[in-house]
Amino acid sequence: MNPPLLSAQHLSVRFGGVLAVNDVSFDVQQGEVFTLIGPNGAGKTTVFNLISRIYTPTSGEIDYLGPQGMLKLTEQPPQNVASLGIARTFQNIELFEHASVLHNLLIGRHTHRSTGLWQDLFFTREAREAELASREKAEEVIDFLGLQHHRDSFVAGLPYGVRKVVELARALCTQPKLLLLDEPSSGLNVEETDDMAFWIQDIKNDLGITVLMVEHDMGLVSKVSDRVLAMNQGEVLAMGSPKEVQNDPRVVEAYLGTVDDVASLRRNTPDTAEAR
Amino acid sequence: MRFIFKTHYAQDIVLAKHGGHWFWYGALMLLLLAAPWLFAEYWLAQMTLVLIYSIAGLGIMLLAGFTGLFSMGHAAFLGVGAYTHAVLTNMGVPFPLALACAAALSALVGVVVGLPALRVKGIYLGIATLSFGFIVEEVLARWESVTGGNAGIHIKKPNLFGWVLESGDQFYYLCLVITVAATLGILNLLRTPTGRAFVAIRDSEISAQSMGIHLAYYKTLSFSLSAALAGVAGALYAHNLQFISPDQFNILQSIDLLLMIVIGGVGSVHGAFLGAIFLISMPQLISMTKDYLPAAVGQAPGLQAFVYGVVLIAFVLFEPMGLYGRWLKVRTYLQMFPFYRKGMFKRQKSFQKSDRLK
Numbered sequence: 001m002n003p004p005l006l007s008a009q010h011l012s013v014r015f016g017g018v019l020a021v022n023d024v025s026f027d028v029q030q031g032e033v034f035t036l037i038g039p040n041g042a043g044k045t046t047v048f049n050l051i052s053r054i055y056t057p058t059s060g061e062i063d064y065l066g067p068q069g070m071l072k073l074t075e076q077p078p079q080n081v082a083s084l085g086i087a088r089t090f091q092n093i094e095l096f097e098h099a100s101v102l103h104n105l106l107i108g109r110h111t112h113r114s115t116g117l118w119q120d121l122f123f124t125r126e127a128r129e130a131e132l133a134s135r136e137k138a139e140e141v142i143d144f145l146g147l148q149h150h151r152d153s154f155v156a157g158l159p160y161g162v163r164k165v166v167e168l169a170r171a172l173c174t175q176p177k178l179l180l181l182d183e184p185s186s187g188l189n190v191e192e193t194d195d196m197a198f199w200i201q202d203i204k205n206d207l208g209i210t211v212l213m214v215e216h217d218m219g220l221v222s223k224v225s226d227r228v229l230a231m232n233q234g235e236v237l238a239m240g241s242p243k244e245v246q247n248d249p250r251v252v253e254a255y256l257g258t259v260d261d262v263a264s265l266r267r268n269t270p271d272t273a274e275a276r
Numbered sequence: 277m278r279f280i281f282k283t284h285y286a287q288d289i290v291l292a293k294h295g296g297h298w299f300w301y302g303a304l305m306l307l308l309l310a311a312p313w314l315f316a317e318y319w320l321a322q323m324t325l326v327l328i329y330s331i332a333g334l335g336i337m338l339l340a341g342f343t344g345l346f347s348m349g350h351a352a353f354l355g356v357g358a359y360t361h362a363v364l365t366n367m368g369v370p371f372p373l374a375l376a377c378a379a380a381l382s383a384l385v386g387v388v389v390g391l392p393a394l395r396v397k398g399i400y401l402g403i404a405t406l407s408f409g410f411i412v413e414e415v416l417a418r419w420e421s422v423t424g425g426n427a428g429i430h431i432k433k434p435n436l437f438g439w440v441l442e443s444g445d446q447f448y449y450l451c452l453v454i455t456v457a458a459t460l461g462i463l464n465l466l467r468t469p470t471g472r473a474f475v476a477i478r479d480s481e482i483s484a485q486s487m488g489i490h491l492a493y494y495k496t497l498s499f500s501l502s503a504a505l506a507g508v509a510g511a512l513y514a515h516n517l518q519f520i521s522p523d524q525f526n527i528l529q530s531i532d533l534l535l536m537i538v539i540g541g542v543g544s545v546h547g548a549f550l551g552a553i554f555l556i557s558m559p560q561l562i563s564m565t566k567d568y569l570p571a572a573v574g575q576a577p578g579l580q581a582f583v584y585g586v587v588l589i590a591f592v593l594f595e596p597m598g599l600y601g602r603w604l605k606v607r608t609y610l611q612m613f614p615f616y617r618k619g620m621f622k623r624q625k626s627f628q629k630s631d632r633l634k
Contacts, residue, residue, distance in 0.1 A: 082488030
């Protein structure tokens with residue numbers, strides 16, 4: 001079996017008294033769509049932020065199969081994560097608002113820059129050629145996601161649904177090996193969510209990019225995911241195929257509660273009144 | 277209304293996007309080149325001052341307008357450049373060399389000042405740079421063996437390897453060449469990855485970082501480039517006045533520089549120039565209208581500061597995009613006549629952006 005692309009081992013992170021992530025371990029295989037699910041506050045986004053090095057884990061390690069073989073992701077500075085081939089989107093869209101869509105995508109090409117400050121300053125032949133080449137790459141992504149109409153519009157004026165796609169496009173522009181999607185369907189309507197599902201499948205099958213996502217929409221999750229990890233209160237509840245995880249009693253309990261929980265909430269029913 | 281039919285990526289990259297750009301910027305260049313024959317000596321001196329302030333404005337625009345870092349002590353960089361240049365020139369160092377040293381030393385100081393910018397943001401960065409401005413002013417006043425203290429120092433005429441620029445015309449051309457070079461440099465940066473990294477940091481640090489942009493490096497770089505431009509402007513400023521003293525580089529100067537880009541329009545290269553024109557022409561306009569005002573108003577002390585304040589407040593309230601923003605609106609109105617709608621430039625308020633990770 002191939003080595004996993006990303007392997008999290010016993011990750012824990014503590015913010016003051018809150019144990020946001022507690023002893024979470026999972027492997028992401030190359031070429032799969034791996035989804036994290038769980039109720040609000042389960043620590044899914046925190047796991048994302050650990051992988052993209054916005055946070056440092058209190059304990060535990062993340063191994064990642066980089067261009068030069070296995071390395072410890074937790075020892076890398078945050079700005080190196082992108083050049084190792086990990087791109088991400090954000091739950092609450094973090095685009096460069098006062099720039100055009102094309103400009104945003106070109107910033108996504110930053111890790112592939114080949115020119116230095118002086119070449120940029122004098123706009124040498126190399127800088128010019130690098131510019132043309134990166135525009136070509138950005139256009140490929142625009143084609144892939146059908147963003148032609150919005151190429152030159154400013155992000156600040158775009159509707160939410162389009163911004164979500166622009167953010168995905170920007171992540172794809174970095175030409176990642178692993179794509180982290182933080183709730184790709186939040187705020188999208190049914191049709192846009194369907195589009196997103198198609199794109200995620202295309203990203204996996206056509207571009208060969210491994211996807212790790214956090215998602216609440218179970219329709220989307222079961223449509224695209226190969227494996228699902230359910231979390232609650234910072235701990236792993238279940239892992240397996242979407243169907244297995246959905247039917248896992250502990251997952252059902254985390255989302256819906258148990259019969260006993262509900263019974264204690266019931267008020268003034270005849271039998272409780274008698275019991276008093 | 278002009279529609280550009282794009283058939284090649286190079287059309288996105290070129291500086292002059294269409295014939296209109298070639299025509300108008302060409303006409304502007306011709307006017308600037310012919311200025312010594314067209315304008316009286318006094319007005320030429322004012323234009324020289326506009327060019328000098330534009331260079332400083334470009335620097336602070338790069339820092340505040342494109343990287344989103346506000347500096348309240350930018351006059352200090354101007355001062356470091358001016359004094360370095362003055363001291364070296366008086367030692368007999370030729371102009372280009374002295375200018376390069378002034379820019380380099382300012383850039384170096386910029387790196388040092390940029391270090392707190394890696395930790396503090398917004399108003400706190402303003403306070404840090406403000407105190408830096410005071411420190412530099414004090415150093416310039418106390419380090420008498422080099423700077424001549426509060427008495428100031430005189431500076432010799434610029435000497436280009438034996439060719440001494442005696443007249444105002446020659447100095448004007450010198451400033452023009454440097455301004456054009458600085459502008460082209462900034463425009464080049466803005467269409468390449470370096471400039472885009474600055475813009476990314478301005479709009480969202482967190483996602484700039486996850487796009488692989490080294491925040492510390494680019495913030496420091498922005499500070500040093502900005503300081504270098506201020507240093508160059510300071511050197512020319514010293515030549516222009518032929519005499520410098522520490523009080524020319526105090527907090528009022530810093531505020532003037534900041535005011536200049538806010539009025540010109542933060543986030544646009546044009547804004548630096550429009551702001552500089554405003555900053556230099558405003559006192560002239562005030563003194564010209566003084567005579568027509570009633571004596572109680574016209575002769576009142578502090579009239580200039582009052583007008584400046586009112587203008588700044590008016591801009592912040594009614595035209596946050598500055599003179600350049602106003603020009604964009606006028607231009608759009610003319611291009612689309614008669615279809616311009618009132619709310620066209622109104623920006624949709626965004627409630628979606630999260631402040632969580634800032």
